[in-house]
Amino acid sequence: MTGIINYGAGNIHSVQSAVNFCGEKSFVIQNPDDLKKADRLILPGVGSFADGMKNLRVSRMIEPLLEMIKNGKPFLGICLGLQLLFSHSEEGDCEGLGLIKGNVKRFSFEDTSLRIPHMGWNCIRITDHTEPLFNGISDNQYFYFAHSYYPEPSDSSVTVGTTLYGTEFPSAIKKENLVGVQFHPEKSGEYGIRFVKNFLEGKWLR
Amino acid sequence: MVAIRIIPCLDVKDGRVVKGVHFENIVEAGDPVEHADFYSRENADELVFLDISATIEGRKTMVDVVKKVSEVVFIPMTVGGGIKSLQDIEDILKAGADKISINTSAVKTPDLIKEGSKKFGSQCIVVAIDAKKTAENQWEVYIESGKTPTGIDAVEWAKKVEGLGAGEILLTSIDMDGTQKGYDVPLTRKVSDSVRLPVIASGGAGTLEHLSEVIKEGRASAVLLASLLHFRKYTIAQIKDYIKKVGIEVR
Numbered sequence: 001m002t003g004i005i006n007y008g009a010g011n012i013h014s015v016q017s018a019v020n021f022c023g024e025k026s027f028v029i030q031n032p033d034d035l036k037k038a039d040r041l042i043l044p045g046v047g048s049f050a051d052g053m054k055n056l057r058v059s060r061m062i063e064p065l066l067e068m069i070k071n072g073k074p075f076l077g078i079c080l081g082l083q084l085l086f087s088h089s090e091e092g093d094c095e096g097l098g099l100i101k102g103n104v105k106r107f108s109f110e111d112t113s114l115r116i117p118h119m120g121w122n123c124i125r126i127t128d129h130t131e132p133l134f135n136g137i138s139d140n141q142y143f144y145f146a147h148s149y150y151p152e153p154s155d156s157s158v159t160v161g162t163t164l165y166g167t168e169f170p171s172a173i174k175k176e177n178l179v180g181v182q183f184h185p186e187k188s189g190e191y192g193i194r195f196v197k198n199f200l201e202g203k204w205l206r
Numbered sequence: 207m208v209a210i211r212i213i214p215c216l217d218v219k220d221g222r223v224v225k226g227v228h229f230e231n232i233v234e235a236g237d238p239v240e241h242a243d244f245y246s247r248e249n250a251d252e253l254v255f256l257d258i259s260a261t262i263e264g265r266k267t268m269v270d271v272v273k274k275v276s277e278v279v280f281i282p283m284t285v286g287g288g289i290k291s292l293q294d295i296e297d298i299l300k301a302g303a304d305k306i307s308i309n310t311s312a313v314k315t316p317d318l319i320k321e322g323s324k325k326f327g328s329q330c331i332v333v334a335i336d337a338k339k340t341a342e343n344q345w346e347v348y349i350e351s352g353k354t355p356t357g358i359d360a361v362e363w364a365k366k367v368e369g370l371g372a373g374e375i376l377l378t379s380i381d382m383d384g385t386q387k388g389y390d391v392p393l394t395r396k397v398s399d400s401v402r403l404p405v406i407a408s409g410g411a412g413t414l415e416h417l418s419e420v421i422k423e424g425r426a427s428a429v430l431l432a433s434l435l436h437f438r439k440y441t442i443a444q445i446k447d448y449i450k451k452v453g454i455e456v457r
Contacts, residue, residue, distance in 0.1 A: 017277045121211070144281070144282055
């Protein structure tokens with residue numbers, strides 16, 4: 001069963017609908033004890049980085065979550081849920097969960113035709129074509145984005161997909177049992193659903 | 207790079223899709239889930255639901271509409287109409303919408319933009335601006351479905367909402383809306399050049415050329431379409447084929 005973490009900052013219903021649409025059972029995690037009941041975890045998230053961390057802290061999720069992840073539970077972070085995995089964000093100059101070393105940075109462009117937020121459908125360039133997370137998804141397929149900040153891992157080997165928006169940034173990341181995506185698979189049509197399915201199937205865990 | 211978005215707009219009243227021309231005449235048209243599913247299959251990039259219910263009960267129905275749609279349709283969804291408080295925003299987002307759009311309440315209580323973007327993120331706060339031309343290169347903001355003038359300059363208002371934390375501007379020309387004679391391109395251009403936010407152009411689309419015009423000359427990031435699509439004048443595929451041909455990126 002897939003647990004979707006509710007820490008007051010996520011579009012829980014859409015993510016849960018996408019998981020259910022894949023034919024997988026899901027439930028919403030409301031308190032730290034529920035974390036144990038899940039076979040895998042999804043951390044959705046919209047809103048600001050600082051609020052996200054604060055909400056996780058107030059819900060007393062941080063320590064049990066770190067422990068679950070350390071013990072190998074498959075984890076998917078979406079949008080802010082990806083960014084929170086990092087050591088630090090420029091947004092509110094705030095420390096994150098520190099599971100992936102690196103920074104979350106704000107887009108900054110001279111070219112005014114590049115709007116901020118980065119909003120809409122953009123391509124994913126798959127960096128490793130054998131990556132099971134992209135099974136059935138061709139290179140440069142469009143996914144939906146809505147963000148003003150992007151992740152910059154210290155170790156680029158965690159990047160499995162990139163996207164070009166003024167700069168080429170990592171839009172999909174994988175490190176051991178952790179997956180993080182800057183796009184919204186739950187809002188990216190049939191290929192988004194395919195990505196969720198690939199995550200749930202777990203072949204990417206090797 | 208990011209693709210130009212084609213966004214069908216569905217007017218909803220008491221849980222049913224209706225169609226508005228010139229903001230006022232309304233004709234019954236159908237089930238929101240069917241409409242959303244239809245446009246998603248047609249490759250729409252996003253959907254906008256505009257709730258035009260006049261009653262509190264009608265508005266409550268909107269939350270159920272959003273819930274039902276988001277269970278079967280997996281593209282971004284914006285909901286506007288009658289949103290007045292942080293609680294309203296939360297209810298709609300929790301039901302599965304990605305963004306909310308505020309118009310009258312943004313003008314009356316600009317703090318809603320600030321508080322809303324702080325709590326839920328800028329990316330989900332769309333400010334809808336209905337603008338009417340008052341002189342050459344000058345437009346005034348109207349509220350209450352385009353009925354009430356505010357004395358506020360549309361371009362200045364756009365800059366202000368950006369500062370308050372809005373994530374996107376949905377810009378409608380009251381003069382052109384429902385005419386099918388083309389967008390107010392100078393208005394769209396002026397607003398687009400005054401902010402860094404994506405601008406969705408709305409009001410006046412009648413031909414494919416109108417769309418490429420407002421994207422290229424008006425610098426719109428997206429176009430909102432109603433009658434052009436609802437009456438099947440063009441399919442989304444025809445629109446995308448055309449604007450791709452003239453060198454605009456589409457999905």
